[in-house]
Amino acid sequence: MTLSFSAKLNRREGIAGGLALWWTNDVKLSVLTHDKNLTDTVISINGEDKWFGTFIYAPPYEEEKQEFWERLGTLRDDVNAKWCIMGDTNIVASPNEKYGGTPFDYNNAKWFHEFLDRSYLIEIQSKGGTYTWSNQICEENEICEKLDRVISSLEWSFLFPKAISIIEIPVASDHAPIVLLTDGLKKKARKEFKFESRWTLEEECSNIVQEEWTRTEQRNHRGTFRVKLRRTKVKLWKWNREKFGKNKTSANDIANKIKALHNGPMTRENAVKLKDLKAELSKLWESEEMYWQQRGKTVSAEFKTHRKNG
Structure with missing residues (x-):
């Protein structure tokens, strides 16, 4: 599947950004709802099974987190729905996802974990880097956190059992790009010789x-x-x-x-x-x-x- 997503690109509000979503011709996608924090869609690749794809830029402010995660949980009434969520959660989910700065805040993460429990969602395994964001300040003031991730329902993971997310290197942003491979990592085929x-x-x-x-x-x-x-x-x-x-x-x-x-x-x-x-x-x-x-x-x-x- 070729599906690209980026946060903080469109629908600018002051210095804050919004969401951008684009896809290739083999992806059939319909937008169900869209605002500054999420884009909810129905997706089908090459005419295969449909599933829900929600792309998020969760609010960074404490007073807005509870409302956002509760609202996100109301998008799907059926716990058996094929559902995948991808993007910036703006939440550190566990102590090992944070380096430097203030200590890990369990209260800050509770809305996220309650959302996972209520909706029966799991996080897709990731490879690559450990963290997806850093303040890009060196030595004693350095802060690194895992804020971006891919989560899904069990039904979606049954549809794509080899799915894996790749944390790439950040170059033009303080966030690392996340690549979702629905078919998992594939071995490189041996190239045939061709005269150029x-x-x-x-x-x-x-x-x-x-x-x-x-x-x-x-x-x-x-x-x-x-x-x-x-x-x-x-x-x-x-x-x-x-x-x-x-x-x-x-x-x-x-x-x-x-x-x-x-x-x-x-x-x-x-x-x-x-x-x-x-x-x-x-x-x-x-x-x-x-x-x-x-x-x-x-x-x-x-x-x-x-x-x-x-």
Whole structure:
């Protein structure tokens, strides 16, 4: 399923934000109700079973929490409904979800736990980072909390038994993005070798093919077609990764470093490193975006020229 959600983007009220929700063509979604704190929907993916999806930005103020969680509990009368809730709960649910700042407040969490108990909901397992929000202040003033999560009814978890949420690294926000994988983590399939048309523009490609194809095989291979083809394929594959895979590899490496820093102590030195790494990652993403935008414009221009020339 491809379903993206973000809090604090639309329906701005002063410095506060609202909710934004967007989806791909394989998702059929109908909005049932919408306000500044929640968007309640009915969802179906590829014509399969319908289920309720509620996306929330819970109020951060103590005096509004009880009303919000009680109101959220009234959305579903049937405890057997297929229901998934995702977003910013603005509540630390347990002591191990908080680091730094004031001690864990059980009273602050009671409305959330009472809501879970009344509605028979459970939290979906998460992987990645430990916390989803930080005040981005280093050393003794650092505060980290898990505020964002995915919860669901038992009926929904039976529909998606492998579902898991991934806590990604925060780059442009003090909140970490949450990704819900309804089909769980999948093993990467082995990629098939394909000759890329852009290779023909590189002189290195021609040199590799010529070098490997003219090499004399030793032993009993006798320079057979199959051996030459396999050897050339391996060389081209390695060359492609070094030549064109640099940006992607660099971005992944930087992302892993950012995640490691977020999960460690936020010293002043680490804070400086974190800022530099985020800037570097943002620059790589911008470069990648510009590459695809330019590629799209080139294809569009070629198509228009082709139609004009008949």
